Amino acid sequence: MKINILKSAIGCLTATGFLFSATASYAEDTLRIVSxxxxxxxxxxxGIFQPAAKAMGIxxxxxxxxxxxxxxxxxxxxxxxxxxxxxxxxxxxxxxxxGVLEKLDYSVIDVSNHLPGxxxxxxxGADIFSVVAAYNTDTYGEGKGPKTWADFYDVEKFPGTRAMxxxxxxxxxxxxxADGVPMDQVYKVLDSEEGIxxxxxxxxxxxxxxxxxxxxxxxxxxxxxxxxxxxxxxWNGRFxxxxxxxxxxxxxxxSGIMDWEGYGIPKGAKNKDxxxxxxxxxxxxxxxxxxxxxxxxxxTNKKVYELGLMTDERARMMPSHPDNAKHQLTxxxxxxxxxxxxxxxxxxxxxxx
Amino acid sequence: MTIxxxxxxxxxxxxxxxxxxxxxxxxxxxxxxxxxxxLIVIPVGxxxxxxFIGRDGSLSFENYERMMKSKAYIRIFLTTFKIxxxxxxxxxxxxxxxxxxxxxxxxxxxxxxMIGVLIPFWTSLLVRTYAWLVLLQKKGLLNNxxxxxxxxSEPIKIVHNTTGTLIGMVHIMLPxxxxxxxxxxxxxxxxxxKAASSLGATPTRAFWTVFxxxxxxxxxxxxxxxxxxxxxxxxxxxxxxGGRVIMAAMKISSNIELYxxxxxxxxxxxxxxxxxxxxxxxxxxxxxxxQLGNR
Numbered sequence: 001m002k003i004n005i006l007k008s009a010i011g012c013l014t015a016t017g018f019l020f021s022a023t024a025s026y027a028e029d030t031l032r033i034v035s036x037x038x039x040x041x042x043x044x045x046x047g048i049f050q051p052a053a054k055a056m057g058i059x060x061x062x063x064x065x066x067x068x069x070x071x072x073x074x075x076x077x078x079x080x081x082x083x084x085x086x087x088x089x090x091x092x093x094x095x096x097x098x099g100v101l102e103k104l105d106y107s108v109i110d111v112s113n114h115l116p117g118x119x120x121x122x123x124x125g126a127d128i129f130s131v132v133a134a135y136n137t138d139t140y141g142e143g144k145g146p147k148t149w150a151d152f153y154d155v156e157k158f159p160g161t162r163a164m165x166x167x168x169x170x171x172x173x174x175x176x177x178a179d180g181v182p183m184d185q186v187y188k189v190l191d192s193e194e195g196i197x198x199x200x201x202x203x204x205x206x207x208x209x210x211x212x213x214x215x216x217x218x219x220x221x222x223x224x225x226x227x228x229x230x231x232x233x234x235w236n237g238r239f240x241x242x243x244x245x246x247x248x249x250x251x252x253x254x255s256g257i258m259d260w261e262g263y264g265i266p267k268g269a270k271n272k273d274x275x276x277x278x279x280x281x282x283x284x285x286x287x288x289x290x291x292x293x294x295x296x297x298x299x300t301n302k303k304v305y306e307l308g309l310m311t312d313e314r315a316r317m318m319p320s321h322p323d324n325a326k327h328q329l330t331x332x333x334x335x336x337x338x339x340x341x342x343x344x345x346x347x348x349x350x351x352x353x
Numbered sequence: 354m355t356i357x358x359x360x361x362x363x364x365x366x367x368x369x370x371x372x373x374x375x376x377x378x379x380x381x382x383x384x385x386x387x388x389x390x391x392l393i394v395i396p397v398g399x400x401x402x403x404x405f406i407g408r409d410g411s412l413s414f415e416n417y418e419r420m421m422k423s424k425a426y427i428r429i430f431l432t433t434f435k436i437x438x439x440x441x442x443x444x445x446x447x448x449x450x451x452x453x454x455x456x457x458x459x460x461x462x463x464x465x466x467m468i469g470v471l472i473p474f475w476t477s478l479l480v481r482t483y484a485w486l487v488l489l490q491k492k493g494l495l496n497n498x499x500x501x502x503x504x505x506s507e508p509i510k511i512v513h514n515t516t517g518t519l520i521g522m523v524h525i526m527l528p529x530x531x532x533x534x535x536x537x538x539x540x541x542x543x544x545x546x547k548a549a550s551s552l553g554a555t556p557t558r559a560f561w562t563v564f565x566x567x568x569x570x571x572x573x574x575x576x577x578x579x580x581x582x583x584x585x586x587x588x589x590x591x592x593x594x595g596g597r598v599i600m601a602a603m604k605i606s607s608n609i610e611l612y613x614x615x616x617x618x619x620x621x622x623x624x625x626x627x628x629x630x631x632x633x634x635x636x637x638x639x640x641x642x643x644q645l646g647n648r
Binding site for chain 2: 066067068069072073094098166167211212213214215226227228340341344345348349351352353
């Protein structure tokens with residue numbers, strides 16, 4: 001029996017934290033890329049990863065990973081598991097601050113057509129997503145649910161159970177916007193512990209109504225699909241996919257907080273030069289347009305719109321469409337590199353109260 | 354030759370044999386000792402060491418200071434012990450009667466019952482946890498059935514909270530309690546109970562004065578295994594607790610993600626280890642652990 005316990009313990013470890021299998025092949029024309037799995041990576045795989053690999057005549061092996069911490073642990077322990085990872089801009093910035101990423105060579109990677117601010121020295125922006133307030137259309141009626149963050153926090157006007165993220169990311173912003181802070185002031189207010197506390201106090205006002213603290217995109221999509229909660233914060237694309245699957249879910253762009261995802265290279269990656277060329281290939285508008293057919297995350301390359309690679313109907317579903325973007329706050333990666341750990345501890349304290 | 358030596362003529366020879374035997378047995382345990390040192394002592398020592406390393410790589414107490422500063426850590430430890438103790442108690446309350454019942458059956462029927470205990474035990478932990486989520490959620494099987502039968506009008510909250518976590522954890526932990534307990538109960542000589550009743554004890558009295566004390570070693574072993582496994586539980590509380598039940602293992606994982614240093618996480622592991630050690634020490638004082646070895 002002891003062996004059984006040990007086995008299951010080892011099993012749990014391998015399953016939760018370290019999903020990558022050490023692929024033995026280090027051939028010159030092989031790259032290993034990791035992303036988030038689920039509907040998101042399916043879109044990446046079919047729309048970007050494999051077509052781009054085919055165009056370059058190389059092999060790209062895919063896997064999932066647990067986020068930037070995996071990159072840091074991998075680099076610091078000298079392991080070699082993947083050459084490219086897909087990551088949110090904020091996480092990428094924190095990885096860069098720890099010195100575990102390769103600087104991207106923008107003489108190889110062409111970002112001249114990128115939307116402003118949608119790439120950094122260590123992360124080449126690939127798609128734009130939004131954190132929105134999604135609601136159950138059975139509970140409130142189509143178009144009659146909470147439209148803004150103020151609505152989300154108004155338990156009298158919109159009674160019902162809520163879900164928020166178990167991590168601090170993009171949650172404090174919702175509280176301040178609901179508290180009446182103008183969009184351009186949000187990160188100024190948050191730039192002190194008092195400001196963070198103000199946001200947390202706002203969340204405390206609806207805490208009795210928060211039934212679940214979600215931890216993954218798949219989970220918040222499921223929560224809406226199963227009607228477990230009446231509204232939740234979450235990523236717009238996941239809700240759109242859930243809706244196509246028959247979930248009674250809707251959201252309004254007025255509640256959007258825009259953020260972007262891109263590709264980075266861990267320091268000391270074996271196939272660094274090829275990885276750079278591959279990222280350059282993936283930045284081409286045709287792949288981004290193809291990806292956006294699978295999930296509603298908008299292109300960072302504005303050529304997609306200019307070349308008309310996307311139907312107008314589909315383009316209007318993207319967070320970065322001008323009509324949608326004008327309502328939204330853009331997530332500040334600078335704020336996260338400065339405050340994330342402090343804010344995260346304060347957030348956990350609020351959660352456990 | 355002295356008188357003493359004459360009385361015990363083989364004394365010296367026997368001592369020599371005993372000493373040789375001890376040496377042989379020690380030699381035989383060496384591979385195991387080496388394995389324990391390599392796999393347990395060194396990693397745990399390394400864990401201790403890392404917990405005193407700050408983010409900048411120098412020696413510091415910052416990982417422990419952080420725990421003192423934020424109330425969240427204390428609450429998380431309290432939750433961890435609360436959930437673990439409750440799970441252990443409920444497991445005992447359900448598992449003891451079941452193991453007793455099985456021990457009274459014929460071998461054949463007991464084996465059939467044992468399969469019932471073991472099949473879920475062999476099923477993936479994740480599958481079972483998600484199955485509970487499907488059953489217990491707001492519009493899940495259980496709530497829908499209860500509403501259709503008119504038992505309740507509003508769905509009751511039995512998941513994404515402590516209740517759901519306990520249901521899932523008890524289900525997963527139960528075999529760990531039943532297996533050692535059942536093995537122990539099977540080994541109890543039934544004649545002792547007959548002897549008790551022949552001396553005039555009622556069945557209840559015979560159970561409490563004879564059977565129960567004899568089953569204690571198995572029960573204690575089971576309780577210990579369940580309790581210790583619960584302390585490190587991650588998957589089930591993470592899924593069924595809905596973020597409202599945060600246990601130490603979850604905070605350990607989020608600290609790795611938050612601080613990108615093993616130190617911030619290992620300090621939590623060290624505190625958990627020390628507190629568990631203290632609790633088990635006190636428990637062993639209260640209930641004599643010798644009973645475990647005596648059988």
